[in-house]
Amino acid sequence: MRKSVFIALFFCIQIVSAQKVYLTKVEKTNDNTDKFFYTLNNGSPDAEYLGEIEVQGYSKDDAAVFSMIYKKAKEIGANAFAWKPFENVEGKPEAFNPSNYRLALYYVPKEKISDQAGNLYLFASSDKDQKIAVNGKDYIIAPRSYLKLQVVPNQVYAISTKKLLGSSIKVQPKSGDQNMYFQVSSAKIKADNSGIGGLNLKSGDIIGLEQSFAEFLSVIYDQIKLD
Numbered sequence: 001m002r003k004s005v006f007i008a009l010f011f012c013i014q015i016v017s018a019q020k021v022y023l024t025k026v027e028k029t030n031d032n033t034d035k036f037f038y039t040l041n042n043g044s045p046d047a048e049y050l051g052e053i054e055v056q057g058y059s060k061d062d063a064a065v066f067s068m069i070y071k072k073a074k075e076i077g078a079n080a081f082a083w084k085p086f087e088n089v090e091g092k093p094e095a096f097n098p099s100n101y102r103l104a105l106y107y108v109p110k111e112k113i114s115d116q117a118g119n120l121y122l123f124a125s126s127d128k129d130q131k132i133a134v135n136g137k138d139y140i141i142a143p144r145s146y147l148k149l150q151v152v153p154n155q156v157y158a159i160s161t162k163k164l165l166g167s168s169i170k171v172q173p174k175s176g177d178q179n180m181y182f183q184v185s186s187a188k189i190k191a192d193n194s195g196i197g198g199l200n201l202k203s204g205d206i207i208g209l210e211q212s213f214a215e216f217l218s219v220i221y222d223q224i225k226l227d
Contacts, residue, residue, distance in 0.1 A: 019059035021068040023075065025052040030077030030107040037070055037212040038113055039219055040082045046112040050076050050105045052084065058099040060126045066216045069103065078105035080113060083219050098144070098220060118176035120157060122147040123209070123217050125185030131162035132184050138162065141184065145222040151180070159206060167206045181214035183207045 028050055040047060053072055059065050073081065084104040085093035124130040124141035132139050134149060135158055141147055151157060153176045160168035161184060171180055185205055209217070 019055065019057035019065055021065065021072055022054045022056070023051065023072045024054045024102070026076055027051050028076075032077050032079060032107060034079040034110065036079055036110070037073060037216075038080050038115070039215040040080050040106060040108070040113070041116065042114055043082070044080075044106075044108050044112055044114065047080060047106040047108045050078050050107055052102055052104055053081075054100075054102040056100050062126060062217060062220070063213065066213050069216070070212070073105050076105065077107055079110070080106040080108045081216075081219075082106070096220070101220070103219075115179075117179055118151055118153070118173070119179045120149045120151045120171075120173075121179060121181045121214060121218065122149070122159070123181070123183040123214070123221060125183065130184040133160050133162060134158070139224075141224060142222075144220075145224050146218060147224050147226075151176075161205055169206050179211070179214075181209040181211060183209055183217075 028048075030048065030050060053069055055065065055069070069081075073079075081103045083096065084102050085096070086100075086102065088094050120134070122132060122134075122139075122141060123146040124143055126144050128143055130141045132141060132147075139147055151173050153173050156170055156172045158168065158170050159182065169182075173180060183206075185207060
């Protein structure tokens with residue numbers, strides 16, 4: 001019995017420690033105290049390159065991985081990031097690999113970070129399809145993917161899971177210059193003391209996400225293409 005418990009614990013430890021985050025390159029540092037960590041979707045001419053992070057190994061605990069990345073990035077004062085593809089032997093960029101990827105780190109004045117605002121992001125959990133309805137229209141979000149819907153300011157959006165005892169929420173964007181982020185999952189996401197990867201709203205299995213963590217998910221998850 002003790003041997004079985006030991007083996008189980010050993011494998012649990014191996015799974016938890018399977019993903020490593022390394023600060024592989026440091027070009028310079030910045031002494032800013034910004035708490036946010038946003039993705040540079042469209043790049044920025046004002047972005048100051050600071051270094052690179054590499055993630056090795058696969059983990060389903062995206063919040064824990066993001067927490068490690070966030071802490072490494074803040075060691076050199078980064079407040080923005082972008083996926084930096086590896087290149088194959090022919091010099092062409094490789095597709096994103098959730099088991100091994102790298103992020104370029106930057107410092108950008110917050111007012112210089114441009115983003116496409118006025119959208120509703122719905123992320124699936126990392127292990128199974130999620131059925132969801134938005135204002136009565138049904139969608140299926142595959143594992144490690146997300147749905148991006150443009151919203152109209154002041155319009156009410158009813159989001160519900162397609163389950164017998166599912167959850168539902170109603171949200172109303174006040175303006176078109178902000179995004180809303182939710183994850184549809186029965187699993188709980190824990191926040192660290194900084195609040196990064198934390199929760200703003202929770203209703204059963206519909207969870208409101210902090211923007212920095214949500215933008216990280218938008219990089220490592222696939223966007224569902226709508227017809």
